[in-house]
Amino acid sequence: MTRRVTAPLAIALVGLLILFDHATADLNPYKAPPLLALGSGTAASGGFCGAMPD
Structure with a gap:
């Protein structure tokens, strides 16, 4: 009984989120x-927390 209620509810919530x-x-x-920047020449942005300061 709970699967018949929970599964459509979860699918409906995901659909509402997408909409x-x-x-x-x-x-x-x-x-x-x-989407994939493998070898595209695009430089990475942001920082790396483990990098030593300059």
Whole structure:
């Protein structure tokens, strides 16, 4: 009984999350970062916490 209630509820919540994200996102494929940047020449941004200071 609980699976018949829980599974559709979980699927509905995931669907609502996807709809909410799609409705509020500013989709621009030309500004998006590459999905996989393996060998693309794109430099990594951000820091590494274990790096020694310069």
